[in-house]
Amino acid sequence: MERTTIDLWVGIFAAAGAAAIFGLAMKVGNLTSGTLGETYSVSAAFENIGGLKPRAPVKSAGVVVGRISSIQFDNKTYEAVVTISVDKRYSFPKDTFANIYTAGLLGEQYIGLEAGGDDEALKNGDKITHTQDAVVLEKMISQFLYNKASDSEDKK
Amino acid sequence: MLSKVSSALRGIGHRLIDRVWRFGSGARFFVYTLIYSGESFRRLHLTIREIYFTGVMSLIIILVSAFFVGMVLALQGYNTLQKYGSSDAIGVLVALSLVRELGPVVTALLFAGRAGTAITAEIGLMKATEQLSAMEMMAVSPIARVVAPRFWAGVISMPLLAAMFSMVGVLGGYLVAVPLIGVDNGAFWSQMQANVDWRVDVVNGVIKSFVFGVACTMIALFEGFDAPPTAEGVSRATTRTVVNSSLAVLGLDFIMTSFMIGA
Amino acid sequence: MSDNIVEIDNLSFGYKGRLLHKGINMSFARGKVIAIMGGSGSGKTTLLRLIGGQLKPTHGKVLVDGEVVHKQNRHGLYLLRRKMGMLFQFGALFTDLSVYENVAFPIREHTDLPESIVRDLVMMKLNAVGLRGARNLMPTELSGGMARRVALARAIALDPAIIMYDEPFTGLDPISMSVTCNLIRSLNDALGATSILVTHDVKEAFSIADYVYIVANGVVETEGTPDDLRKSELPFVHQFVHGEVDGPVPFHYAAPDYKKDMLRGHDAE
Numbered sequence: 001m002e003r004t005t006i007d008l009w010v011g012i013f014a015a016a017g018a019a020a021i022f023g024l025a026m027k028v029g030n031l032t033s034g035t036l037g038e039t040y041s042v043s044a045a046f047e048n049i050g051g052l053k054p055r056a057p058v059k060s061a062g063v064v065v066g067r068i069s070s071i072q073f074d075n076k077t078y079e080a081v082v083t084i085s086v087d088k089r090y091s092f093p094k095d096t097f098a099n100i101y102t103a104g105l106l107g108e109q110y111i112g113l114e115a116g117g118d119d120e121a122l123k124n125g126d127k128i129t130h131t132q133d134a135v136v137l138e139k140m141i142s143q144f145l146y147n148k149a150s151d152s153e154d155k156k
Numbered sequence: 157m158l159s160k161v162s163s164a165l166r167g168i169g170h171r172l173i174d175r176v177w178r179f180g181s182g183a184r185f186f187v188y189t190l191i192y193s194g195e196s197f198r199r200l201h202l203t204i205r206e207i208y209f210t211g212v213m214s215l216i217i218i219l220v221s222a223f224f225v226g227m228v229l230a231l232q233g234y235n236t237l238q239k240y241g242s243s244d245a246i247g248v249l250v251a252l253s254l255v256r257e258l259g260p261v262v263t264a265l266l267f268a269g270r271a272g273t274a275i276t277a278e279i280g281l282m283k284a285t286e287q288l289s290a291m292e293m294m295a296v297s298p299i300a301r302v303v304a305p306r307f308w309a310g311v312i313s314m315p316l317l318a319a320m321f322s323m324v325g326v327l328g329g330y331l332v333a334v335p336l337i338g339v340d341n342g343a344f345w346s347q348m349q350a351n352v353d354w355r356v357d358v359v360n361g362v363i364k365s366f367v368f369g370v371a372c373t374m375i376a377l378f379e380g381f382d383a384p385p386t387a388e389g390v391s392r393a394t395t396r397t398v399v400n401s402s403l404a405v406l407g408l409d410f411i412m413t414s415f416m417i418g419a
Numbered sequence: 420m421s422d423n424i425v426e427i428d429n430l431s432f433g434y435k436g437r438l439l440h441k442g443i444n445m446s447f448a449r450g451k452v453i454a455i456m457g458g459s460g461s462g463k464t465t466l467l468r469l470i471g472g473q474l475k476p477t478h479g480k481v482l483v484d485g486e487v488v489h490k491q492n493r494h495g496l497y498l499l500r501r502k503m504g505m506l507f508q509f510g511a512l513f514t515d516l517s518v519y520e521n522v523a524f525p526i527r528e529h530t531d532l533p534e535s536i537v538r539d540l541v542m543m544k545l546n547a548v549g550l551r552g553a554r555n556l557m558p559t560e561l562s563g564g565m566a567r568r569v570a571l572a573r574a575i576a577l578d579p580a581i582i583m584y585d586e587p588f589t590g591l592d593p594i595s596m597s598v599t600c601n602l603i604r605s606l607n608d609a610l611g612a613t614s615i616l617v618t619h620d621v622k623e624a625f626s627i628a629d630y631v632y633i634v635a636n637g638v639v640e641t642e643g644t645p646d647d648l649r650k651s652e653l654p655f656v657h658q659f660v661h662g663e664v665d666g667p668v669p670f671h672y673a674a675p676d677y678k679k680d681m682l683r684g685h686d687a688e
Contacts, residue, residue, distance in 0.1 A: 007204060023323050028349070055353075286508070294524070295529070
């Protein structure tokens with residue numbers, strides 16, 4: 001076989017392979033939607049994060065505005081410190097609430113940001129002070145049972 | 157009785173030693189191939205020629221298989237998912253199973269059968285007809301001239317083939333899910349994009365297929381190079397290429413998956 | 420510089436303790452055609468591989484152009500091999516390359532000559548073996564004799580000082596046989612090379628060789644010019660040269676007594 005024909009075919013092959021990897025990244029994967037542009041990071045401390053994982057989405061009003069970059073345990077306060085990267089395009093007031101929600105009853109957990117009313121905006125390295133822990137199903141159930149029990153005690 | 161036990165033990169010992177010995181010479185062969193790889197890049201047309209024979213010639217079987225695998229995945233997945241009322245997630249199912257597992261693994265298995273056997277048989281026959289000896293006597297290293305270009309061609313081809321497999325598989329799944337079954341087009345793609353991660357899924361899939369490329373090509377080359385120079389020797393070596401490559405791919409897949417999920 | 424381009428000095432070689440060669444001494448003078456003869460399985464081809472450095476001797480040494488072959492590192496060995504051309508038993512042409520590319524192979528691998536000069540060289544070599552017209556054929560399209568001649572053109576592509584022939588006459592028809600025979604002699608004289616010919620074809624070897632070694636049982640049984648050997652009175656040489664069934668070389672491979680062997684059961688093995 002002529003060398004030029006081989007070169008041509010191998011060229012087509014390589015281009016198609018590269019296009020396939022590109023297609024997987026763009027069309028199948030989340031390289032377009034999932035990667036954020038420039039971000040700034042803020043942290044928030046929670047007493048209990050439930051099943052929150054790194055790279056989980058951060059949403060505000062249902063829109064993804066950032067991702068969780070890391071989760072660490074603070075040995076002084078015994079709290080979980082969650083660092084989140086927020087897209088530079090969005091700014092939030094200083095007194096923004098950070099809550100851990102669950103998508104659906106058993107879905108993955110994410111952080112929801114609820115804007116407060118402060119004039120100053122969160123900056124890189126700031127800490128969100130108003131947080132609400134994850135709802136732990138077992139806790140809720142035991143609380144419910146306990147309340148039921150105490151209710152019936154009262155009635156007696 | 158005792159002599160039978162001892163001869164059975166001797167048999168096991170002999171086979172074990174033989175395996176270890178072969179593994180060692182395989183590893184040495186691998187190192188030599190890497191050392192003598194310069195040639196295959198300095199004279200790129202040698203490698204390009206081999207990419208043609210390993211990669212381009214495997215395209216048809218890879219793409220056709222991918223198309224059918226994607227379609228079957230969509231059919232089976234839909235069947236199960238609709239029981240839980242989440243048939244919108246069909247795109248995720250098809251894409252994740254292809255990108256993470258089926259793309260790299262099935263490509264590697266097909267590659268071992270299509271290109272691996274060809275490599276083993278070719279090198280085994282070159283050895284049997286003294287072509288490799290002739291090269292040695294012409295002061296040309298067969299590892300640099302014959303083995304290394306084929307090695308790099310395999311290593312380059314495999315991730316490209318696997319990516320094409322995944323992409324065509326997703327298209328096959330799309331054709332079944334959207335026009336045929338009637339899943340919503342938007343849901344198909346958006347669910348997929350929301351749940352397939354570029355770094356964790358796509359890049360890991362590429363890493364897997366790269367490792368499979370190294371393993372399959374190396375096994376095929378070594379078996380050919382190590383084959384006894386007879387018709388029977390070459391045919392046995394070809395069989396061993398398929399068996400060993402398949403086992404290596406499945407074993408490596410398990411190891412890599414456990415690391416990737418653990419991380 | 421010594422007159423002998425290749426010297427084999429007290430060479431022993433064997434696999435797993437079974438010695439194939441037991442102290443062989445030979446010397447190959449420059450410009451001559453030397454034949455190494457012997458029965459099948461007497462390790463003649465192995466000798467060529469020892470000279471080419473593809474095998475290492477158990478004892479003794481092989482000197483090529485004054486250098487000990489098995490003491491060379493890879494680089495040194497490759498330098499030595501550039502002085503050698505080897506014709507394998509069945510040619511060993513690269514089946515994925517055309518006749519032209521086969522002959523061009525060593526030139527391309529070892530030189531950076533422009534394509535026009537490569538072409539000239541290849542044409543000259545192919546012309547020397549009479550196959551210039553077959554340059555675009557693939558090796559599978561050649562007859563055995565033609566393949567052998569192409570391989571010869573390839574072996575002499577870089578004008579080696581030593582040309583080694585491994586059984587060049589096996590499986591050739593009488594015409595190809597005499598063609599090859601004449602080629603070996605004429606190429607040797609034209610290139611000023613030394614030819615080492617491993618064969619068991621007495622008639623052809625004697626017609627072109629200047630000097631003949633006969634190996635048997637791992638030692639050099641006798642040596643001399645073809646005329647000396649024809650007149651030799653040694654029983655083995657006589658048997659070999661004239662191809663007699665009966666003689667010092669037994670018909671049977673070494674075996675225990677026939678009668679005893681047949682009578683005992685196989686579990687005694």
